[in-house]
Amino acid sequence: METLALLGGKRCVTARPASPTWPRYSPRGVATVALMLATGRGLAQGQVVDDAAVRFAAYHGMQYALATDSGTGALLSALAGCGIAPGDEVITTPYSYGGTTGCLLHYGAVPVFADVLPVTGLLDPALVPARITPRTRAILVVHLYGQPAEMHALQAIAREYKLALIEDASQAHGARYHGQLVGTLGDAAGFSCMSTKLLAAGELGMLLTNDRDVYDRAALLGQHTGVLRRPPTARGGGLSAAYLPYVDSLGYNCRATGIDCALLLDQLPRLDGWNRTRAANRDRLTAALRDLELLDIPVYPPEIEPGYLMLTMTFHPERAGVSRETFVRALAAEGVRAFVYLDCPIPQLPRLHGPAPAAPWQAARTRATAPELPVCTALCRNAFQLSFGALTEPEPRLLRQYADAFHKVVAHLPALRALEGQRVLV
Numbered sequence: 001m002e003t004l005a006l007l008g009g010k011r012c013v014t015a016r017p018a019s020p021t022w023p024r025y026s027p028r029g030v031a032t033v034a035l036m037l038a039t040g041r042g043l044a045q046g047q048v049v050d051d052a053a054v055r056f057a058a059y060h061g062m063q064y065a066l067a068t069d070s071g072t073g074a075l076l077s078a079l080a081g082c083g084i085a086p087g088d089e090v091i092t093t094p095y096s097y098g099g100t101t102g103c104l105l106h107y108g109a110v111p112v113f114a115d116v117l118p119v120t121g122l123l124d125p126a127l128v129p130a131r132i133t134p135r136t137r138a139i140l141v142v143h144l145y146g147q148p149a150e151m152h153a154l155q156a157i158a159r160e161y162k163l164a165l166i167e168d169a170s171q172a173h174g175a176r177y178h179g180q181l182v183g184t185l186g187d188a189a190g191f192s193c194m195s196t197k198l199l200a201a202g203e204l205g206m207l208l209t210n211d212r213d214v215y216d217r218a219a220l221l222g223q224h225t226g227v228l229r230r231p232p233t234a235r236g237g238g239l240s241a242a243y244l245p246y247v248d249s250l251g252y253n254c255r256a257t258g259i260d261c262a263l264l265l266d267q268l269p270r271l272d273g274w275n276r277t278r279a280a281n282r283d284r285l286t287a288a289l290r291d292l293e294l295l296d297i298p299v300y301p302p303e304i305e306p307g308y309l310m311l312t313m314t315f316h317p318e319r320a321g322v323s324r325e326t327f328v329r330a331l332a333a334e335g336v337r338a339f340v341y342l343d344c345p346i347p348q349l350p351r352l353h354g355p356a357p358a359a360p361w362q363a364a365r366t367r368a369t370a371p372e373l374p375v376c377t378a379l380c381r382n383a384f385q386l387s388f389g390a391l392t393e394p395e396p397r398l399l400r401q402y403a404d405a406f407h408k409v410v411a412h413l414p415a416l417r418a419l420e421g422q423r424v425l426v
């Protein structure tokens with residue numbers, strides 16, 4: 001049996017992906033951006049930004065989209081849009097990219113964490129009602145790794161307790177839940193479209209809503225004066241008359257650039273096709289890994305159609321006798337793009353405790369609450385991810401080699417145990 005690459009053997013993965021670079025743009029998209037640079041036209045606000053918002057809303061079948069500078073900007077705008085005030089409590093997940101909680105803290109809202117489901121790591125709706133207090137105003141849920149969260153249950157809770165429901169769809173462009181696109185399932189949604197995402201457009205963000213008031217308040221927060229004074233259009237643009245007296249220069253600047261919007265316009269028509277291929281690639285790989293009892297891999301019913309930015313898997317170190325870190329290092333050495341995306345529950349991050357570099361959110365920080373988070377803690381210890389968003393072409397050869405790499409590493413667990421033993425002795 002070939003020695004592990006980690007121990008000096010040959011790598012399993014030698015195939016170059018059929019889709020080698022990400023993000024990827026069509027020659028027409030590149031020419032559009034080149035023209036913008038050559039002429040200096042549309043670099044900041046303008047027609048391209050409006051077009052991107054209109055097309056993004058239309059793709060989702062939603063009334064309004066607001067282009068922002070980032071996913072963070074979209075989520076901040078969504079909080080303002082939903083009428084959240086500093087000091088309001090928002091129930092959210094401890095298992096996400098920090099930006100989900102970060103936007104709450106920066107806004108002055110108080111994050112109240114509820115634990116997540118095993119294997120998928122998505123917010124567990126059953127644990128949400130117990131976290132509701134008279135100060136709760138919203139639920140902020142994440143479609144983590146591209147997997148749609150349990151939205152029907154969360155919608156019912158939001159309705160019953162009169163809470164806003166905000167989706168962080170940053171990792172799940174084009175994912176569907178019971179046939180409905182994520183980002184269309186709450187009162188507002190924020191998307192990051194930065195360059196590693198399924199829609200990758202520089203540093204762009206997008207807010208979606210069907211509620212004109214949500215749109216207007218969101219725009220007022222971060223779009224600055226010139227844009228806001230234009231007449232409103234059917235799909236956004238400008239502000240409704242009731243908000244015009246508040247147009248001034250006191251806002252944030254969460255505005256998008258024209259270049260980023262041109263990149264989004266270039267990719268958007270191809271999103272569904274890319275996602276279908278990502279899903280087929282994912283099915284091919286997971287079918288080849290099902291016999292590995294050391295791994296829990298999510299199984300989705302047909303009505304759940306993730307976007308597959310990353311594949312998440314939970315490793316069982318106690319069964320393997322090897323730590324997750326060593327297992328992932330061995331996979332990575334074989335050429336599998338495996339890594340640990342989240343290794344600490346958000347409420348345990350150092351900046352939320354004790355002395356830390358100055359941040360404008362001290363008050364919200366000290367009021368943040370988290371119960372015991374056994375599932376999130378276990379995922380932070382045992383889960384790992386594969387990077388998948390770039391695999392937009394069929395990749396039979398590459399994924400066969402990925403599967404071979406998993407089987408090879410599992411077959412070599414004794415060598416990995418010996419390696420870990422050596423390290424202890426050294």
Ligand SMILES: Cc1ncc(COP(=O)(O)O)c(C=O)c1O
Pocket residue numbers: 070071072073096097099100142168170171191192193194203204205
């Ligand atoms: C789940 C999630 N939320 C929020 C963000 C923040 O988005 P941005 O980096 O575009 O501000 C990200 C970005 O990586 C994310 O993955």
